[in-house]
Amino acid sequence: MELRRVSEAVVRRLPKYYRQLLLLESAGVERISSGKLAQQMRLNASQVRQDFNCFGGFGQQGYGYNVRSLLGEIRGILALDRPYKAVVVGAGNIGGALANFEGFERESVVVEALFDIKPELIGTTISGKPVLHTDALEDYIREHDIDIGMIAARRSVAQSVADRMQTAGVQGIWNFAPLDVVADIPVENIHMTDSLICLCYKINHKLPDNDDIE
Amino acid sequence: MELRRVSEAVVRRLPKYYRQLLLLESAGVERISSGKLAQQMRLNASQVRQDFNCFGGFGQQGYGYNVRSLLGEIRGILALDRPYKAVVVGAGNIGGALANFEGFERESVVVEALFDIKPELIGTTISGKPVLHTDALEDYIREHDIDIGMIAARRSVAQSVADRMQTAGVQGIWNFAPLDVVADIPVENIHMTDSLICLCYKINHKLPDNDDIE
Numbered sequence: 001m002e003l004r005r006v007s008e009a010v011v012r013r014l015p016k017y018y019r020q021l022l023l024l025e026s027a028g029v030e031r032i033s034s035g036k037l038a039q040q041m042r043l044n045a046s047q048v049r050q051d052f053n054c055f056g057g058f059g060q061q062g063y064g065y066n067v068r069s070l071l072g073e074i075r076g077i078l079a080l081d082r083p084y085k086a087v088v089v090g091a092g093n094i095g096g097a098l099a100n101f102e103g104f105e106r107e108s109v110v111v112e113a114l115f116d117i118k119p120e121l122i123g124t125t126i127s128g129k130p131v132l133h134t135d136a137l138e139d140y141i142r143e144h145d146i147d148i149g150m151i152a153a154r155r156s157v158a159q160s161v162a163d164r165m166q167t168a169g170v171q172g173i174w175n176f177a178p179l180d181v182v183a184d185i186p187v188e189n190i191h192m193t194d195s196l197i198c199l200c201y202k203i204n205h206k207l208p209d210n211d212d213i214e
Numbered sequence: 215m216e217l218r219r220v221s222e223a224v225v226r227r228l229p230k231y232y233r234q235l236l237l238l239e240s241a242g243v244e245r246i247s248s249g250k251l252a253q254q255m256r257l258n259a260s261q262v263r264q265d266f267n268c269f270g271g272f273g274q275q276g277y278g279y280n281v282r283s284l285l286g287e288i289r290g291i292l293a294l295d296r297p298y299k300a301v302v303v304g305a306g307n308i309g310g311a312l313a314n315f316e317g318f319e320r321e322s323v324v325v326e327a328l329f330d331i332k333p334e335l336i337g338t339t340i341s342g343k344p345v346l347h348t349d350a351l352e353d354y355i356r357e358h359d360i361d362i363g364m365i366a367a368r369r370s371v372a373q374s375v376a377d378r379m380q381t382a383g384v385q386g387i388w389n390f391a392p393l394d395v396v397a398d399i400p401v402e403n404i405h406m407t408d409s410l411i412c413l414c415y416k417i418n419h420k421l422p423d424n425d426d427i428e
Binding site for chain 2: 011012015016018077079082084092094096097100101109171172174179185186187188192193194196197198199200201202204205
């Protein structure tokens with residue numbers, strides 16, 4: 001499917017539509033208007049219609065959206081209708097959480113192996129996934145056609161891990177180390193600390209709740 | 215310090231300024247222009263000046279900012295110049311990662327205890343922090359004047375945990391469960407899955423890299 005370039009802000013909202021539609025589907029809702037969907041998501045209806053128009057529009061004016069088919073379309077656009085193979089570098093707590101993160105199941109992202117340098121971890125398994133020495137990272141990525149490299153390693157090594165992952169051929173990097181890694185492939189940096197800092201700010205400045213991390 | 219209401223977008227950029235200024239300070243940089251700071255952060259200079267003006271402005275025109283004093287000001291605005299006591303509900307992998315997350319040290323957020331319902335975990339310690347039964351959550355929060363409740367529990371119980379934390383008197387909630395919890399106090403929801411979904415999208419639509427989670 002060839003799409004025109006959509007803005008980062010629209011891309012960021014797509015997972016939210018996806019989640020909301022999953023909820024609606026599991027609640028047995030078959031059809032929803034843009035107005036109602038917008039209300040549930042605290043957006044406005046014209047925003048919702050505009051977002052969906054970026055992808056060719058799915059709705060019938062005045063008739064609303066079919067939840068299941070909209071969900072299917074968005075799954076396709078988000079490219080969640082194919083499997084992804086991932087590795088995690090860093091087999092500590094965050095790495096371990098990634099190895100069996102419940103959120104992945106529906107997204108068909110499978111962690112195949114973890115990598116670390118600590119001798120006591122090498123050769124063990126975490127949630128059934130082998131922990132291998134980081135020296136084997138590039139070979140493993142090439143041999144197993146790994147799509148996504150996840151970084152749960154220390155700040156000091158995160159960029160070099162990203163470089164190695166990119167060189168070995170992953171298609172995207174999901175980084176949890178507390179610095180921005182840079183690459184020529186897509187990267188998502190999860191800034192846990194930034195979110196915590198925003199929370200501290202809001203606590204002290206009594207801002208209202210529920211501003212999501214997007 | 216009384217501040218006029220600033221936009222969510224500005225608040226979201228503040229931790230980024232803070233991190234960049236920390237890097238500059240540890241690199242021994244004493245003074246920086248808004249233009250150079252903007253360039254390093256891939257913003258434009260007028261944006262940087264405008265953001266800082268929200269907080270009264272710190273710079274001298276044509277002379278740049280003193281890194282250390284700007285850092286101090288931003289620390290104060292972000293309210294990182296006071297300690298925060300936190301508890302974590304859910305002593306699994308993510309909870310364990312939160313109990314000894316290196317990113318917290320500089321922000322003076324201290325996890326005091328974890329809570330879980332699994333008998334085999336109760337009475338143990340994780341990174342030196344006690345794991346208590348979730349039944350004791352409210353009493354603990356009250357007795358220890360806990361500021362921040364962190365949720366690393368299952369999706370199905372996350373909202374009720376948030377309700378209990380709020381009732382017991384925490385000032386803010388940091389939620390890692392894969393749904394938005396709602397409260398009358400500040401909440402930050404970390405949507406790990408949304409970020410992963412955006413990465414899948416970018417991999418398939420060949421978007422450029424490095425769009426941070428803000």
